[in-house]
Amino acid sequence: MRVLVTGAGGFIGATLLRLLAARPRIGQRPIERLAACDQRLAVLPAGVVGIEGDLGHAQLQERLAEFAPDVCFHLAAVPGGAAEADPALSRRVNLDASLDLFDTLAAVKRGVGEPPPVVVYASTIAVYDHPLPDLVNAATPARPPMTYGAHKLACEIVLADHTRRGSLDGRSLRLPGIVARPRTPSGLVSAFMSDVMHALKVNEEFTCPVGPEATAWWMSARRCAQNLVHAAAMDAAGDAGRSWVLPVLRLSMAELVHTLSTVYGVNGERLVRYAPQPAVEAVFGRYPLLDDGAARAIGLRDDVTPSALVRRALEPDYEAAAEEEGWR
Amino acid sequence: MRVLVTGAGGFIGATLLRLLAARPRIGQRPIERLAACDQRLAVLPAGVVGIEGDLGHAQLQERLAEFAPDVCFHLAAVPGGAAEADPALSRRVNLDASLDLFDTLAAVKRGVGEPPPVVVYASTIAVYDHPLPDLVNAATPARPPMTYGAHKLACEIVLADHTRRGSLDGRSLRLPGIVARPRTPSGLVSAFMSDVMHALKVNEEFTCPVGPEATAWWMSARRCAQNLVHAAAMDAAGDAGRSWVLPVLRLSMAELVHTLSTVYGVNGERLVRYAPQPAVEAVFGRYPLLDDGAARAIGLRDDVTPSALVRRALEPDYEAAAEEEGWR
Numbered sequence: 001m002r003v004l005v006t007g008a009g010g011f012i013g014a015t016l017l018r019l020l021a022a023r024p025r026i027g028q029r030p031i032e033r034l035a036a037c038d039q040r041l042a043v044l045p046a047g048v049v050g051i052e053g054d055l056g057h058a059q060l061q062e063r064l065a066e067f068a069p070d071v072c073f074h075l076a077a078v079p080g081g082a083a084e085a086d087p088a089l090s091r092r093v094n095l096d097a098s099l100d101l102f103d104t105l106a107a108v109k110r111g112v113g114e115p116p117p118v119v120v121y122a123s124t125i126a127v128y129d130h131p132l133p134d135l136v137n138a139a140t141p142a143r144p145p146m147t148y149g150a151h152k153l154a155c156e157i158v159l160a161d162h163t164r165r166g167s168l169d170g171r172s173l174r175l176p177g178i179v180a181r182p183r184t185p186s187g188l189v190s191a192f193m194s195d196v197m198h199a200l201k202v203n204e205e206f207t208c209p210v211g212p213e214a215t216a217w218w219m220s221a222r223r224c225a226q227n228l229v230h231a232a233a234m235d236a237a238g239d240a241g242r243s244w245v246l247p248v249l250r251l252s253m254a255e256l257v258h259t260l261s262t263v264y265g266v267n268g269e270r271l272v273r274y275a276p277q278p279a280v281e282a283v284f285g286r287y288p289l290l291d292d293g294a295a296r297a298i299g300l301r302d303d304v305t306p307s308a309l310v311r312r313a314l315e316p317d318y319e320a321a322a323e324e325e326g327w328r
Numbered sequence: 329m330r331v332l333v334t335g336a337g338g339f340i341g342a343t344l345l346r347l348l349a350a351r352p353r354i355g356q357r358p359i360e361r362l363a364a365c366d367q368r369l370a371v372l373p374a375g376v377v378g379i380e381g382d383l384g385h386a387q388l389q390e391r392l393a394e395f396a397p398d399v400c401f402h403l404a405a406v407p408g409g410a411a412e413a414d415p416a417l418s419r420r421v422n423l424d425a426s427l428d429l430f431d432t433l434a435a436v437k438r439g440v441g442e443p444p445p446v447v448v449y450a451s452t453i454a455v456y457d458h459p460l461p462d463l464v465n466a467a468t469p470a471r472p473p474m475t476y477g478a479h480k481l482a483c484e485i486v487l488a489d490h491t492r493r494g495s496l497d498g499r500s501l502r503l504p505g506i507v508a509r510p511r512t513p514s515g516l517v518s519a520f521m522s523d524v525m526h527a528l529k530v531n532e533e534f535t536c537p538v539g540p541e542a543t544a545w546w547m548s549a550r551r552c553a554q555n556l557v558h559a560a561a562m563d564a565a566g567d568a569g570r571s572w573v574l575p576v577l578r579l580s581m582a583e584l585v586h587t588l589s590t591v592y593g594v595n596g597e598r599l600v601r602y603a604p605q606p607a608v609e610a611v612f613g614r615y616p617l618l619d620d621g622a623a624r625a626i627g628l629r630d631d632v633t634p635s636a637l638v639r640r641a642l643e644p645d646y647e648a649a650a651e652e653e654g655w656r
Contacts, residue, residue: 091427165415
């Protein structure tokens with residue numbers, strides 16, 4: 001089968017691309033051709049087709065139509081902070097270009113009896129308003145508090161409509177913050193969730209903008225990529241809405257620091273100075289319980305234990321191929 | 329103030345335009361200029377500015393920006409059946425052109441301290457999936473079963489985001505089927521709801537595609553227009569979602585036929601032959617109870633009584649200006 005990853009130059013996209021290149025299968029079906037699309041692409045794994053350009057340009061959409069993927073992972077997006085600062089850019093990329101991509105994929109001619117392309121869409125938990133209720137479940141209303149989440153939610157709705165029509169087979173995953181992003185300045189307020197992990201791994205001091213009791217939802221990029229691949233393979237027919245919040249580990253900052261201390265033999269309690277900023281705590285320090293039963297039932301998974309989260313997030317070689325095989 | 333009506337050539341739009349022309353006020357504020365926009369416009373009430381063209385064209389959007397409305401009623405849309413038959417057309421008009429309109433209105437320069445333009449958006453109860461739950465309330469999830477509803481819901485979300493940003497002041501009303509449409513073939517499956525009213529008023533026989541027990545939500549075009557005007561004037565600040573289902577009269581077909589018989593002195597029980605079509609009943613004959621408390625609390629209203637519904641729907645002169653004054 002033919003598989004396309006948009007946003008393949010990004011943090012999650014690159015992780016997904018490496019996983020697919022190393023293990024070229026979707027469920028039981030082998031991947032014959034794998035394409036990576038982004039505005040700019042770094043060196044790609046061997047055999048991966050690179051498609052560079054702007055999703056908002058018709059020529060690029062034509063190239064994607066020519067590639068004619070059986071499965072598309074759509075990750076390309078303007079991130080939350082940038083979207084909030086420039087809603088016109090967010091509309092162009094996160095909304096219009098995404099809807100164009102859906103239409104492009106839906107319009108590719110298929111053989112008789114051939115199923116429509118599978119689209120795994122990287123949505124966001126930012127479709128939910130703050131403050132979150134004490135328990136997030138399938139009945140929690142989506143009411144996006146930022147332009148990023150509003151445009152992602154609109155795409156979910158249009159993708160679900162394509163699915164209903166039979167023109168695409170969509171699966172939207174609402175991703176939490178994913179760790180551990182590289183230690184380069186990203187402008188993301190949530191960068192501290194990754195930075196604290198990098199700092200403690202190498203025994204550095206860290207000033208934390210949320211307190212020790214602050215709770216967040218955690219997932220490693222590797223596990224996120226595994227979930228995206230699983231989402232492409234799973235039987236999703238039973239869910240009309242076609243949107244799932246991923247299962248997550250819900251950990252307080254103190255629990256995370258304790259785990260990092262144990263895994264890397266450092267004194268995290270000494271290294272971390274808590275300097276809570278109310279605005280940061282309000283958004284990134286109050287994640288409630290999550291009823292992820294529907295996502296688990298369909299085979300999606302969290303990182304299982306805090307120490308596995310930490311090692312999967314920080315050690316690229318943590319998981320041997322054999323472990324990967326058994327991840328489900 | 330300056331007021332714009334899009335879709336002013338349509339059934340509800342024309343009713344709204346007549347109401348605004350006869351009673352040029354939004355709440356306490358007088359309307360100084362009133363503009364009607366549609367692809368084609370019939371003869372307009374005196375003093376109304378006509379703006380003909382396609383909302384999807386940049387030149388038309390520029391003309392709307394020049395008009396710079398303080399209040400825009402956005403009713404222009406490809407109807408449900410046509411949207412389902414041509415989803416690309418629905419995307420162009422119901423989604424893209426609507427979002428363009430929001431961006432156009434948001435970009436109009438305002439004076440210092442001047443509030444953003446009010447946008448009253450005609451959404452639809454077709455954002456809800458079938459079968460509806462036994463009670464529809466604020467917690468009922470929106471999961472559109474047709475492309476029309478999907479695109480309308482996406483617009484609601486983007487309009488609510490404009491409201492959050494302060495670039496527009498949006499109010500989305502989820503309209504039920506509105507009666508009584510003209511007796512011209514419309515291709516609407518729900519046309520029977522209007523046709524039965526026209527037939528019994530003039531003592532004609534009618535074959536009804538739903539049974540006597542079938543329940544539907546009813547509202548006259550006149551009351552709908554009044555609600556749209558009220559939505560522009562009301563203080564909506566308390567509701568983050570900015571979407572309301574209008575209060576409605578929930579009547580069985582037998583109740584409606586009885587009302588028509590009483591109001592027009594005909595024998596409806598003899599004139600109407602029930603020939604239920606399961607597909608029509610499933611969509612238009614199973615409307616459940618509606619918890620419209622939030623909409624009522626903010627001053628939106630139904631037609632009050634079945635006989636008032638019938639007369640308001642069928643008799644243009646039913647309501648004298650004096651009654652209009654007291655409608656709230």
